[in-house]
Amino acid sequence: MRLIKAILLRLVTTAVTLFGVALIVFFVIRVVPGNPIAMMLPPGATDADVARLTALYGLDKSIPTQFLIWSTGVLRGDFGVSITNRQPVLALVLDHLPATLELSALALFIAVFLGGTAALIGTRLRGTRVEAAIDVGNGMALSVPDFLWGLVLILLFGVLMPLFQISGRITPSLTLPFSTNFYLVESVVRLRFDLTRDLLSHMIMPAMGLAIPLAAIISQLLKQSLKEVMHLDYVALARTKGYGETHVILREALPNAVLPTLTLVGVQFTFLIGGTVIIERLFSFEGLGNMAIDAVINRDLPLIQGIVILFAVIFTAVNLLVDLCYAAFNPRLRHG
Amino acid sequence: MGDGRIQVRRSAGARLWLSAGWLLFVTLIAIFAPWAAPKDPLAQDLFSGRLPPFWVQGADKTFILGTDSLGRDVLSRIIFGARIALAVALIAGTLTCLIGATLGLLAGFLRGWVDVVISRLIDIWMAFPPVLFSVLLIAVLGPGLFSIILAIVVIDWTRFARVIRAEAMGQGAMDYVAAAQVAGRSRLGTMLVEILPNVLPTIVVLLTLEMGIAVIVEAILSFVNLSISTDDPTWGGMIAEGRTSVHQAWWVLVFPLVTLFLTVLAFSQLGEGLKDRFDPVLR
Amino acid sequence: MSFLSIRNLSVQLKGGQRLLRSVSLDVQPGEVRGLVGESGAGKSMIGKAILGTLPQAVEVVSGEIWLDGVDLLTLPPRPRRRRIGALAALIPQDPLTALNPSRRVGPQITGRLIDILGWKRPEAEARARELLAEVQIDVVERVLRCYPHELSGGMRQRILIASAFAAEPKLIIADEPTTALDVTVQKQILRLIAGMQAHHNTALLFVTHDLGVVSKVCQTLTVLYGGLVVEEATVRGFFNAPQHAYSRALLAATPKYTDPDASLLPVPDAVVQALEAQVAAADRAWHG
Numbered sequence: 001m002r003l004i005k006a007i008l009l010r011l012v013t014t015a016v017t018l019f020g021v022a023l024i025v026f027f028v029i030r031v032v033p034g035n036p037i038a039m040m041l042p043p044g045a046t047d048a049d050v051a052r053l054t055a056l057y058g059l060d061k062s063i064p065t066q067f068l069i070w071s072t073g074v075l076r077g078d079f080g081v082s083i084t085n086r087q088p089v090l091a092l093v094l095d096h097l098p099a100t101l102e103l104s105a106l107a108l109f110i111a112v113f114l115g116g117t118a119a120l121i122g123t124r125l126r127g128t129r130v131e132a133a134i135d136v137g138n139g140m141a142l143s144v145p146d147f148l149w150g151l152v153l154i155l156l157f158g159v160l161m162p163l164f165q166i167s168g169r170i171t172p173s174l175t176l177p178f179s180t181n182f183y184l185v186e187s188v189v190r191l192r193f194d195l196t197r198d199l200l201s202h203m204i205m206p207a208m209g210l211a212i213p214l215a216a217i218i219s220q221l222l223k224q225s226l227k228e229v230m231h232l233d234y235v236a237l238a239r240t241k242g243y244g245e246t247h248v249i250l251r252e253a254l255p256n257a258v259l260p261t262l263t264l265v266g267v268q269f270t271f272l273i274g275g276t277v278i279i280e281r282l283f284s285f286e287g288l289g290n291m292a293i294d295a296v297i298n299r300d301l302p303l304i305q306g307i308v309i310l311f312a313v314i315f316t317a318v319n320l321l322v323d324l325c326y327a328a329f330n331p332r333l334r335h336g
Numbered sequence: 337m338g339d340g341r342i343q344v345r346r347s348a349g350a351r352l353w354l355s356a357g358w359l360l361f362v363t364l365i366a367i368f369a370p371w372a373a374p375k376d377p378l379a380q381d382l383f384s385g386r387l388p389p390f391w392v393q394g395a396d397k398t399f400i401l402g403t404d405s406l407g408r409d410v411l412s413r414i415i416f417g418a419r420i421a422l423a424v425a426l427i428a429g430t431l432t433c434l435i436g437a438t439l440g441l442l443a444g445f446l447r448g449w450v451d452v453v454i455s456r457l458i459d460i461w462m463a464f465p466p467v468l469f470s471v472l473l474i475a476v477l478g479p480g481l482f483s484i485i486l487a488i489v490v491i492d493w494t495r496f497a498r499v500i501r502a503e504a505m506g507q508g509a510m511d512y513v514a515a516a517q518v519a520g521r522s523r524l525g526t527m528l529v530e531i532l533p534n535v536l537p538t539i540v541v542l543l544t545l546e547m548g549i550a551v552i553v554e555a556i557l558s559f560v561n562l563s564i565s566t567d568d569p570t571w572g573g574m575i576a577e578g579r580t581s582v583h584q585a586w587w588v589l590v591f592p593l594v595t596l597f598l599t600v601l602a603f604s605q606l607g608e609g610l611k612d613r614f615d616p617v618l619r
Numbered sequence: 620m621s622f623l624s625i626r627n628l629s630v631q632l633k634g635g636q637r638l639l640r641s642v643s644l645d646v647q648p649g650e651v652r653g654l655v656g657e658s659g660a661g662k663s664m665i666g667k668a669i670l671g672t673l674p675q676a677v678e679v680v681s682g683e684i685w686l687d688g689v690d691l692l693t694l695p696p697r698p699r700r701r702r703i704g705a706l707a708a709l710i711p712q713d714p715l716t717a718l719n720p721s722r723r724v725g726p727q728i729t730g731r732l733i734d735i736l737g738w739k740r741p742e743a744e745a746r747a748r749e750l751l752a753e754v755q756i757d758v759v760e761r762v763l764r765c766y767p768h769e770l771s772g773g774m775r776q777r778i779l780i781a782s783a784f785a786a787e788p789k790l791i792i793a794d795e796p797t798t799a800l801d802v803t804v805q806k807q808i809l810r811l812i813a814g815m816q817a818h819h820n821t822a823l824l825f826v827t828h829d830l831g832v833v834s835k836v837c838q839t840l841t842v843l844y845g846g847l848v849v850e851e852a853t854v855r856g857f858f859n860a861p862q863h864a865y866s867r868a869l870l871a872a873t874p875k876y877t878d879p880d881a882s883l884l885p886v887p888d889a890v891v892q893a894l895e896a897q898v899a900a901a902d903r904a905w906h907g
Contacts, residue, residue, distance in 0.1 A: 013459065020460035031476050127675065143604035144597060145552055147559075151575060151593050159582055233717040237779075240670040242704015242735040244697055255721040274465035278556055282579070292468050293560055296475045304472065312463040 014316050021312040022071065022305070029301050030063050037083070057083065057302075070305070079309075080302035084295070089306035093288065097310070098181035099169055100280070100287035104273050106184070106203055107210035111272070112265075114211065115218025122219070123226045123249055134219065141216035146275040150209030150282045157205060165202040167284040174198060206283040210272050217268050218261065225257035232256075259329055266322025270315045352609035355602035362599055366418035373412035374400065377569045381407035386585040402587040404577055410588060413569035414595050420481065420570050421599065424554040428488040429547040435489060436496025437539050443497065444504025445527045454497060461494045467556060474557055484557055488550050495549075496542055503535045537614035541607050548603025555596055571596045621645040621685075622822050623669070623790055628682030630664055630673065630846075638664050638677065640846040640901040648789065651816060651823040653833035653854070655869070656843035662826045664846075666792045669824075671696075671703055687789065704735045708783040710793040710812065714775035714800070718767035725763035728782045736786055750781035753818075754811060773804040777811065784815055790822045797832070809836060830873040834858055842866050845898040864890045 037053045054060050057080075058069060073080060079089035122134040141149075158166030170176070170183060174195065178186045184203070187195040229235065230253050238252045239245075277289030284290070288307060295303040365372050375398075388395045389402040389410075396403075401411040443454035470487045477483035507513060508531065516530050517523075551571075558572025559579075571592045578589025623646040630639040639661045646652050656662045667673045669684055671691070684691045687706055691699050711717040718727060728750065729743035738746075744763075751759045754777040767775060776796065783791050793812060797805040813836050816823045825837055833840050833854060840857055842850040842865070850863040861867045868886040 013456075016456065017459050017463050020456070021463050024460065025464075025472070028472060028476055139605070139608070140601070143548075143601045143608070145549075145600070147552060147556055148593070148597055148600065151579070151589070152597070154579070154582065155586070155590060155593070159586055233711050233713060234719045236672045237709060237711055237717050238719075238730075239672050239700065240703060240707070240709045241731040242701045244700065247734075252719055256719065270462075274467060277465050277467040277471075278560075281560060289465075289468070292465075293471055296468075296471050299475070308464065308468060308472075311465045311468065315463050315465075 010320070014320075017316060018309070018312055022074070022309055023067070025305055025308045026067050026070065027063060029304055030066070057081075059301075070302075074309070079306040082295075082303040083300045084298045084303070085300075089302050092291070092303065093306050093310055095181055096286065096288045096291050098183070099285065100273075100276050100289060102182060102184045103203055103207055103280070103285065103287060104210070104269075104276055107207040107214070107272055108269060110207055110211040111214035111218055115215035116222060118215070118219040119222035119226060120249060120254070122223050123230065123253075124246060126227075134223075138216040138220050141212050142220070144213070146210050146213055146272075147278050147282065149212045150206060150279050153205045153209050154282070164205050166205055167202075169199070169202050169286050170195070171198050171202075202283075202285075206279045206285055209279050209282070210275050214265075214268055214272050218265055221261045221264055222257060225260050226253055229253045229257045259326065262326055262329065263322060266319060266325075269322075270318050273314060273318070274311070349609075351605050352613070355606040355609065358598055358602040359606065362418050362595075362602075363422060365415055366422045369415050369419055373409075373415040374398070375409035375412040377408065377412040377416040378567060379408065383407065386581070386588075388585070389587050389591075401591050402585070404574070404588045405581060405585070408569075410574070410591055413574055414571070414592055416569040417571045417574065417592065418595075420568065421551050421554060421596075423481065424484055424488070425547040425550045425603070428485040428492075428550040428553075429543055431485065431489045432492045432546055432550075433496055433539060433543045436493035437500045437535075437542075439493065440497035440500030441504050441527060441531065441535070444501040445508050445531055446523070447505075447508075451501070454501070458494045458498055461491070464491075466491050470553060470557060471560055484554055487557070488553050491553075492546060492549065495546065496539070499538060499542060500535055503538055504531055507531045507534050537610075541611045541614065544603055544607035544610060548600045548607070551596070551603065552600055622648045622687060623824070624683075624685040625665070625669070626683040626685070628665070628668060628684065629680040630661075630668055630677060631680050633676050633678050637680075637902060638846050639668070640898065641682070642843075642846070642848055644841055644848065644851075646790065646822050646824055648822055649820045650839060651813075651825060651837045653837035653840035654824060654826045654843065655828065655830060655833060655840055657828060659845075660843040661846040662828075662843050663794055665843075666709070666794050666824065666826050669703075669792060670707065670709055671699055701735065704731060705786065706788055707790040707792065708786065708788040710776075710780055710783045710791060710796045712795045712798055714772050714779055717779055718775055720767055722766075723763070724765050724767065724770070724778055728763075728778065728785055731782075731786055746785060747781070750785055751778070753784075753815065754778070754781045756781075772800055773808065776800060776804075776808050780808070780812060780815060784819055784821070787819065788821060790824065791816070792824045792826065794826045795828070798827075812836070830870060842869065844894050847894075847898055847901055849894070865894055 037050050037057065037059065051060075058066055061069070070080060077090065079093070081087065082089050082092055085092060118134050118138070122131045125131055154166045157163045165171075176183070176195070177190065177192065180186055184196065184199050187193070187199060226249065230249070235248060235252050238248050243251075276287060277292055279285070280287045280289040281293050288310070292304065292307045294300075295307060381403075384396060384399070384403055385405050385407040387399050387403040387407075390397050390400050392402075399409050399411075401409075401414070403409055404413070439454050443451040469491050473487040473490060474483050477486060504527075513526060513530050516526050521529065554570065555572030555575065558570040559576040561573070561576060574592040575589060575596070578585070578587075578592065582589050623644075625642060625644040627641045627643055628639055629637065629641050631637045642661070642665060644652075644654075644665065654662045654665060664673070664677070667677075668679060669686070669691070673679070679692060682692070686702065689702065691702065694702065718724070725744065725747060728747040729738075729740070732738040732743040732746060733740060747763060748759050751762060756762055756774065756777055762770065762774070762778070770778070780796075796812060797808050800808060809832060812823075815821075823836075825833070827833060837854050839851070839853050841848055842863065844865055850857070850861065850866045852862065852866075857866065858870070861870055865886065868890050872886060
């Protein structure tokens with residue numbers, strides 16, 4: 001009963017949040033100076049042409065009326081038509097979403113891998129110079145945001161040692177056999193590892209830029225959490241049983257230290273997804289974020305609305321997922 | 337064990353002084369930019385475009401850190417760029433702090449419907465991708481220094497509100513607050529006299545961190561080319577130009593990037609250092 | 620030779636205060652020795668030193684710890700841990716924190732048998748069932764599949780006892796095993812440990828501050844004060860005629876079951892001063 005109530009409350013607050021986001025972005029972008037319709041027409045267009053198109057996009061009505069029309073459309077899955085591309089917003093957004101999802105997922109994977117490894121090494125070698133070095137590295141990585149790490153990576157591995165690609169998602173000259181936009185996943189499924197290689201070579205730098213701050217947070221939290229757990233009695237008891245220190249850390253301490261880290265990492269992961277906007281711009285990566293900035297520059301109101309709402313949906317979904325993971329990993333909740 | 341702690345504190349002190357020193361240096365350079373800069377930051381000279389820094393062959397030694405594609409002096413542009421960066425950091429940081437901390441204090445201390453409204457607003461704000469939100473706001477407000485500052489305030493007030501709200505709640509539950517109330521102090525009075533001084537250290541730390549964030553946001557917006565008109569020297573604008581010509585003229589990207597990197601790092605380390613100073617557990 | 624022989628063991632906080640001052644102690648095979656002292660006397664530190672679980676801030680300054688003919692302190696960390704794991708076991712103080720909350724009970728008992736001693740899984744599981752029956756748990760199958768938080772404190776302590784006896788160790792160190800339990804459960808657990816010890820004929824080092832417990836469970840005892848061994852005696856000899864003034868004071872400060880209302884005497888100041896002088900002398904001897 002309490003569980004059902006909690007879930008209902010969660011759904012209501014989520015709905016309120018999404019509605020709030022929609023409302024704010026809708027009104028904010030209506031205040032944009034400059035008529036988007038005038039911008040999209042060729043220079044020779046007459047005032048009558050502009051008026052006709054403005055009416056076509058419903059931009060001549062009052063703002064509350066526009067919102068009403070738009071939100072009833074959204075509830076039916078119709079996000080309107082992009083002004084610049086003249087394609088349905090939903091289709092455009094879903095076209096670009098896979099690139100951003102793959103990038104975020106790769107970044108998350110790198111962050112968990114790097115951060116987790118650093119935390120475990122720091123715990124295993126606690127009290128040594130290695131631990132001190134890891135702490136300093138964490139502090140640095142945390143102090144500087146993804147945008148600057150992306151630039152540093154461009155300089156280091158794009159220019160100084162040109163190991164990786166620093167712009168685009170895939171080499172344009174390649175012919176792509178893909179039927180979805182999940183290129184990375186599909187290249188693996190189709191066993192086209194030459195394409196996987198090319199994709200990764202393009203993705204690794206932006207993903208690293210996104211991952212570095214998150215890796216530092218994971219490393220710091222997990223290390224702190226491990227430190228607390230390593231003092232507990234069952235860890236000492238495991239040592240008396242004859243287990244080596246590495247085994248003690250991995251088997252006894254780690255599972256109990258992961259849980260407190262998990263919730264915080266979830267929130268941080270939404271920040272990472274938010275960071276894709278500028279990172280995609282920086283690396284000319286054809287994802288949602290890059291398209292979003294183009295949409296703002298072109299005053300493509302329906303597209304902006306659609307993208308912002310989608311980001312908000314992703315954020316709330318991630319938070320929900322984290323809470324579910326927490327429940328799944330915690331034996332107390334699982335059986336309590 | 338005792339030794340280790342002293343060492344930690346000493347290195348924390350060094351970190352504090354180093355970052356404060358760098359920021360002071362940047363501030364002085366910014367204030368005295370017209371005297372510090374060797375050239376006019378806006379002067380174009382298409383015949384001396386993309387000159388390398390002084391130690392590289394083919395350099396013109398009067399352009400110490402080289403020139404960009406329009407022949408403008410990189411060093412002078414960095415120096416004048418510091419003015420904009422610091423102005424944004426100072427003004428946007430302070431305003432964000434004032435508004436965010438006030439709302440946080442009100443929510444955390446008054447509770448009730450005030451808290452409900454502010455908390456809900458924070459939730460909604462957290463569901464926006466911040467970079468996209470700021471780009472959007474700049475598009476609405478038009479480019480310029482004022483727009484950047486307003487955008488930062490509108491987006492980042494939640495950073496303060498969230499933390500200060502939680503702290504004020506914690507403080508509000510303490511006995512001395514109840515005692516002040518019993519002694520007949522008004523609610524507003526209690527908030528200002530009893531609670532504010534106790535959350536002040538946190539506010540100072542957040543303010544320092546926020547200044548670093550403001551510098552970054554300004555750079556990002558200049559990078560996306562939505563902030564200040566491109567002629568004005570901004571670090572972000574220089575980086576944007578450097579990014580496009582990174583294979584031909586690395587120095588156009590490297591020097592502003594290093595300056596920006598160090599400044600952001602310094603604000604952040606200063607904030608973290610202050611946090612350790614204020615934290616009674618470590619002290 | 621004794622199964623466990625500690626020779627002149629000194630332990631200190633890194634760069635600071637001494638915790639054990641040249642302690643020597645022997646435990647014969649099958650012997651039950653009580654290790655008694657007030658809190659801070661260093662009795663738990665001895666157990667931790669033997670098992671190699673001293674806190675990071677604590678270091679062994681000098682001494683030898685012979686376990687079954689090998690000085691543990693001369694072994695490199697890994698072989699030392701394996702040797703301790705194979706020969707000795709711990710019954711910890713607080714059953715609520717001594718079981719890993721994220722693992723089921725079964726694997727926590729069989730882990731040592733499978734991972735360290737190389738048993739086959741079915742054998743180890745059969746052994747776990749046998750042991751749980753021995754510590755008087757009747758719903759064996761269900762308990763094996765439980766997570767620790769689903770069980771009561773007394774139940775968890777039974778599991779920890781079973782786990783300690785699993786590999787037939789030659790020495791068990793019980794570190795105040797009943798302190799954290801309800802008074803009603805304490806007696807049962809005490810009886811259980813004594814019974815298990817007798818059945819398996821394991822040497823037992825029983826760390827406690829409770830002389831009443833010692834009189835029931837132990838054959839011999841060692842009294843500690845300030846990291847110094849104050850008296851060694853058989854339980855019978857000690858309770859009839861304690862030799863050291865501190866021991867007499869300690870005995871006077873222990874409630875008697877025969878007369879629980881008798882007033883308890885604090886340790887007299889003179890005795891404490893004499894002891895402190897002894898501690899100071901030991902430190903001088905060390906530095907000199």
